[in-house]
Amino acid sequence: MKTAEEIFNTLKEKFGSSIVEFKADKPVEPFIIVNPLEVDKISLFLKDEKDLLFDSLMNLSGVDDANGIKEKDDKGLETIKGGTLSVYYHIESTKLRHKLTLKASTDREKPEVVTVTEVWKGADWHEREAYDMYGIIFLNHPDLRRILMPYDWEFGFPLRKDYKNPEFYQGMKVPY
Amino acid sequence: MALKTEEMVLNMGPQHPSTHGVLRLELQIDGEIIIDVIPHIGYLHRCFEKHCEAMTYPQVIPYTDRMDYLASMYNEFGYALAMERLMKIEVPERVEYIRVIMGELQRIASHLVALGTYGADIGAFTPFLFCFRDRERILHLFEITCGARLLYNYIWIGGLSHDLHPDFIRLTKEFIKDFRPNVKELNELLSYNRIFIERTANVGVLPIETAINYGVSGPNLRASGMKWDLRKDDPYSVYHKFDYDIPIGKGEKGKTGDCWDRYYVRVLEMDESLKIIEQAIEQIPDGDVTSAIPKRVKPPEGQIYTRVENPRGELGYFIISDGSINPARVKVRAPSFVTMQVFPELCKGFMVADVVAILGSVDIVLGEIDR
Numbered sequence: 236m237k238t239a240e241e242i243f244n245t246l247k248e249k250f251g252s253s254i255v256e257f258k259a260d261k262p263v264e265p266f267i268i269v270n271p272l273e274v275d276k277i278s279l280f281l282k283d284e285k286d287l288l289f290d291s292l293m294n295l296s297g298v299d300d301a302n303g304i305k306e307k308d309d310k311g312l313e314t315i316k317g318g319t320l321s322v323y324y325h326i327e328s329t330k331l332r333h334k335l336t337l338k339a340s341t342d343r344e345k346p347e348v349v350t351v352t353e354v355w356k357g358a359d360w361h362e363r364e365a366y367d368m369y370g371i372i373f374l375n376h377p378d379l380r381r382i383l384m385p386y387d388w389e390f391g392f393p394l395r396k397d398y399k400n401p402e403f404y405q406g407m408k409v410p411y
Numbered sequence: 412m413a414l415k416t417e418e419m420v421l422n423m424g425p426q427h428p429s430t431h432g433v434l435r436l437e438l439q440i441d442g443e444i445i446i447d448v449i450p451h452i453g454y455l456h457r458c459f460e461k462h463c464e465a466m467t468y469p470q471v472i473p474y475t476d477r478m479d480y481l482a483s484m485y486n487e488f489g490y491a492l493a494m495e496r497l498m499k500i501e502v503p504e505r506v507e508y509i510r511v512i513m514g515e516l517q518r519i520a521s522h523l524v525a526l527g528t529y530g531a532d533i534g535a536f537t538p539f540l541f542c543f544r545d546r547e548r549i550l551h552l553f554e555i556t557c558g559a560r561l562l563y564n565y566i567w568i569g570g571l572s573h574d575l576h577p578d579f580i581r582l583t584k585e586f587i588k589d590f591r592p593n594v595k596e597l598n599e600l601l602s603y604n605r606i607f608i609e610r611t612a613n614v615g616v617l618p619i620e621t622a623i624n625y626g627v628s629g630p631n632l633r634a635s636g637m638k639w640d641l642r643k644d645d646p647y648s649v650y651h652k653f654d655y656d657i658p659i660g661k662g663e664k665g666k667t668g669d670c671w672d673r674y675y676v677r678v679l680e681m682d683e684s685l686k687i688i689e690q691a692i693e694q695i696p697d698g699d700v701t702s703a704i705p706k707r708v709k710p711p712e713g714q715i716y717t718r719v720e721n722p723r724g725e726l727g728y729f730i731i732s733d734g735s736i737n738p739a740r741v742k743v744r745a746p747s748f749v750t751m752q753v754f755p756e757l758c759k760g761f762m763v764a765d766v767v768a769i770l771g772s773v774d775i776v777l778g779e780i781d782r
Contacts, residue, residue, distance in 0.1 A: 266714075290624070291623050291626055292626050293716070293718065293725065293727060293744065294727050294729055296729050298731060299740075323729065355625075355626065356621075356625050356752070357626030357627075357749055360748060360749070368460070381453075382453060383782070385453070394460060394461055
């Protein structure tokens with residue numbers, strides 16, 4: 236069993252600048268910020284290294300950090316420019332019984348993160364959901380389609396903080 | 412001359428009685444053999460996570476009820492636990508005991524639906540009626556406690572909405588006494604039924620490595636032979652005070668991790684839940700159940716991932732707080748959502764009729780898959 240800080244030091248040694256920061260100042264969970272384009276390699280290392288063995292992905296979730304420049308149009312609807320979208324990975328080792336949180340932040344205008352489906356197959360639908368809700372593109376994902384929203388949904392990504400409802404969807408007025 | 416053969420695509424659902432909700436399965440078949448299954452979900456999507464961002468923290472609780480509508484108590488339990496850890500609230504012991512009792516009763520009720528409908532899917536209708544008869548008594552216990560039968564809004568952040576009804580302990584004891592023989596009856600009626608075993612043993616085998624890699628949890632993982640239960644392995648509430656076992660699949664009728672194992676693990680789990688409830692109602696202390704409920708829920712800036720062992724597996728809440736009275740992000744890691752991903756792997760190489768048997772055995776609830 237290892238603490239998050241020990242794991243951070245191991246990773247820092249191995250991957251250098253791809254491991255950005257260790258954050259433990261806020262309650263309740265510490266997390267490690269990593270480079271979104273190196274997540275797959277870092278994950279594979281975390282899974283295979285014999286004193287880490289992170290064999291299970293508990294949860295993967297997209298988050299809108301809403302830290303860009305906020306602009307209001309004449310209707311009072313907000314648009315966010317710049318800033319980041321993030322992906323949080325909650326992983327654990329069922330053998331060594333330790334847990335870890337990783338965070339990968341990516342540019343809001345061009346959100347790209349490398350997929351971890353090769354490492355943990357369970358990431359597949361979680362990543363599709365993050366794409367569906369936030370528009371985060373998971374590079375090398377085998378099947379990146381919408382999952383919860385209709386396949387033909389073309390009005391943006393609903394969980395972004397500046398999402399606006401369409402006026403009509405297939406001839407039906409929204410909100411009805 | 413050789414006959415030309417081709418693969419066929421068969422559509423199952425969304426309105427199909429044994430998909431347990433609105434799920435569409437695109438079956439690619441070669442004759443009767445399944446080559447691949449592509450699940451299409453989202454027919455029940457209600458934007459739960461988007462709604463949460465517009466609600467205050469306590470207002471989210473009724474929404475969590477509506478995710479896994481067969482295990483509403485446990486959804487509330489998980490959410491309340493996450494919020495209490497985020498806000499560092501110490502909960503009175505009586506509250507913890509009542510939560511455990513309610514949670515375990517809910518587990519039995521949920522498993523009864525799973526087992527009963529599984530029997531009905533396979534073609535045995537009588538066990539279905541027996542299971543629902545027993546479940547009705549549990550729902551009655553919930554009803555006298557909080558007034559609702561299915562969607563409770565009972566477990567609040569820091570406490571409970573009501574204390575127990577004066578008759579609750581007596582009725583629960585009576586229920587336990589009556590229910591134990593009924594489990595035996597269910598075993599004779601369904602579990603050891605020759606036809607049922609023929610349909611379920613050696614079908615849809617889930618190897619343990621695949622299960623872990625996909626993140627499968629709960630009874631489905633235990634049926635594959637892994638002793639993994641968050642009540643023991645990532646303890647929360649007062650579960651450490653009780654004495655109970657974690658049943659696992661042993662491949663009694665076929666291979667470990669087949670449909671019959673997944674079914675039978677649930678039967679055994681009901682017995683263990685009864686043990687927990689029995690001990691909890693013996694030990695339950697007195698106290699006020701509303702004393703720790705915060706007047707204003709305004710957690711500090713931060714984030715937390717908390718998980719509980721829901722009847723279907725690991726139910727996780729990932730909550731990000733920006734210091735205001737509304738959550739900045741609530742993500743639910745629904746056990747059925749993860750289990751559904753492994754479903755195509757289970758079906759490959761089996762017959763079309765087995766799809767129904769496999770789907771029933773993994774026990775999904777579409778309400779939490781689609782959220």
